[in-house]
Amino acid sequence: MLIREMSREECFRALAGSRLARLACSRENQPYVVPVYLALHEASECLYGFTTFGQKVEWMRANPLVCVETGEVAANNQWVSVIAFGRYEELPERPGNDKERLMAWQVLKTDPMWWEPGDMAWTARASCDPTETLTPVYYRIRIGQMTGREAAQATRIERHVTPPG
Amino acid sequence: MLIREMSREECFRALAGSRLARLACSRENQPYVVPVYLALHEASECLYGFTTFGQKVEWMRANPLVCVETGEVAANNQWVSVIAFGRYEELPERPGNDKERLMAWQVLKTDPMWWEPGDMAWTARASCDPTETLTPVYYRIRIGQMTGREAAQATRIERHVTPPG
Numbered sequence: 001m002l003i004r005e006m007s008r009e010e011c012f013r014a015l016a017g018s019r020l021a022r023l024a025c026s027r028e029n030q031p032y033v034v035p036v037y038l039a040l041h042e043a044s045e046c047l048y049g050f051t052t053f054g055q056k057v058e059w060m061r062a063n064p065l066v067c068v069e070t071g072e073v074a075a076n077n078q079w080v081s082v083i084a085f086g087r088y089e090e091l092p093e094r095p096g097n098d099k100e101r102l103m104a105w106q107v108l109k110t111d112p113m114w115w116e117p118g119d120m121a122w123t124a125r126a127s128c129d130p131t132e133t134l135t136p137v138y139y140r141i142r143i144g145q146m147t148g149r150e151a152a153q154a155t156r157i158e159r160h161v162t163p164p165g
Numbered sequence: 166m167l168i169r170e171m172s173r174e175e176c177f178r179a180l181a182g183s184r185l186a187r188l189a190c191s192r193e194n195q196p197y198v199v200p201v202y203l204a205l206h207e208a209s210e211c212l213y214g215f216t217t218f219g220q221k222v223e224w225m226r227a228n229p230l231v232c233v234e235t236g237e238v239a240a241n242n243q244w245v246s247v248i249a250f251g252r253y254e255e256l257p258e259r260p261g262n263d264k265e266r267l268m269a270w271q272v273l274k275t276d277p278m279w280w281e282p283g284d285m286a287w288t289a290r291a292s293c294d295p296t297e298t299l300t301p302v303y304y305r306i307r308i309g310q311m312t313g314r315e316a317a318q319a320t321r322i323e324r325h326v327t328p329p330g
Contacts, residue, residue, distance in 0.1 A: 020238055024189040024196035031189035031196045033234045035246050069198045073185055081200050093329065101329040138329060164258065164266040164303060 006082070006148030014071060014082045014148060015047065016040045019111055021070040023049075023141075025088070027059045038068065038141065039107045047086070047141040048107045057137050060088040066141055075153070082148040086141040093135075104138040171313030176247045179236065179313060180205045180212065184276055186235040188214075188306075190253070192224045203233065203306065204272045212251070212306040213272045222302050225253040231306055240318070247313040251306040258300075269303040 006014070015021075015038075024033040034056055038047040047068060051057060060066060064087050071081035091100045171179070180186075180203075189198040199221055203212040212233060216222060225231060229252050236246035256265045 022187040022189075022198050022234060024187075024191075024198035024232070026189075026191040026194050026196040029191050029194060029228050030230045030250065031191040031198075031232045032248075032250075033187050033189035033196075033198050033232045034248065035234065035236065035238065035244075037241075063194050065195045067189070067196045067198045069187060069200065071200065073200065076202075079200075083197070083199065085195065085197075098329075105329055136329075164263075164270055164301075 003149055003151045006080075006150055008146060010150075011082045011084070011146045011148040012040065012042050012045075014080055015084070016042065018070045018072065021047070021068050023056065024067040024069070025056055025059045025063065026065065027062055032056065032059060037111070038070075039110060041103070041107045041140075045143045047084075047143065048104045049139050049141070050104070050108055051137050051139070053135060053137055057090075057139075060139075061090065064088040068141060068143075071148075077151055078153045080148070080150045082146065084141075084146040085144045087144065089140050089142060091138040091140065101138050104140060168314055168316045171245075171247070171315055173311060175315075176249070176311045176313040177205065177207050177210075179245055179247045180249070181207065183235045183237065186212070186233050188221065189232045189234070190221055190224045190228065191230065192227055197221065197224060202276070203235075204275060206268070206272045206305075210308045212249075212308065213269045214304050214306070215269070215273055216302050216304070218300060218302055222255075222304075225304070226255065229253040233306060233308075236313075242316055243318045245313070245315045247311065249306075249311040250309045252309065254305050254307060256303040256305065266303050269305060 019037045019039060021036055021038045022033050023036045024031055026032065036049055038049045040047055066086050066088050068084045068086060069081065071079060073079040091097055091104055184202045184204060186201055186203045187198050188201045189196055201214055203214045205212055231251050231253050233249045233251060234246065236244060238244040256262055256269055258266065
């Protein structure tokens with residue numbers, strides 16, 4: 001197997017090609033990771049998302065430091081993984097924010113199913129607890145440090161790992 | 166789409182069926198998430214892993230609180246996702262630890278490729294910096310609170326989401 005570090009440009013290409021990501025946030029040093037759909041806006045180096053209020057929004061409001069992982073695992077020895085540290089920025093509905101929210105909507109709507117994960121949570125929560133806040137939440141992750149690795153299948157060398165002891 | 170909460174038993178079944186997971190750790194409230202291969206030992210409610218020393222081990226040694234996400238996404242409206250909070254426990258090579266390390270090895274080796282992700286990192290690091298520690302690290306995640314959700318395809322109702330404003 002050959003593993004190589006990806007350039008920042010290649011990392012952006014991988015982020016652009018994969019909407020499904022894992023978003024990790026943290027509260028009082030307890031990490032929390034959830035699957036989300038994010039859409040890249042490369043010019044601003046931001047990932048845009050849409051959800052409804054819940055645990056991850058509550059935690060990211062309290063601590064905006066996040067980490068996003070995305071990639072493809074075709075096989076144990078054939079995969080791409082990109083890990084980006086970033087900062088959560090919510091785009092609430094208030095005067096002066098229209099342009100940003102419209103930008104989020106424009107980036108997200110390139111996927112015809114973009115609203116589904118957020119809407120999904122909405123439906124699920126509505127059926128459980130109708131008093132919970134159902135306001136849609138638009139947000140973006142401003143990407144900071146980012147690393148990516150790609151593994152490509154090569155000639156397999158057999159080896160044995162012996163038990164520890 | 167129908168979404169339902171999974172029982173703890175169903176969550177364990179999903180964990181047992183999917184070796185690939187996302188492991189999130191945190192240092193000074195900066196979360197970090199990486200793809201890992203983990204093997205479930207259901208009787209002890211632990212996930213076992215194998216890696217080499219690197220950023221995630223360093224962070225988990227400093228703060229053992231972790232979160233693991235695993236599941237399958239067949240389509241936007243057909244997926245399973247399990248999220249488990251847990252505690253990192255390293256199984257270092259020292260007197261009295263042989264039984265635990267052997268247990269880790271026995272659980273992990275049920276997958277013929279179990280050693281590959283750790284070995285992979287090892288190969289990659291060895292090629293970059295031969296001075297880095299190359300000691301194999303066996304660890305387990307003791308599972309605490311766990312939630313799971315399953316979405317199943319249902320009759321699709323068309324709807325439109327209008328731009329924010």
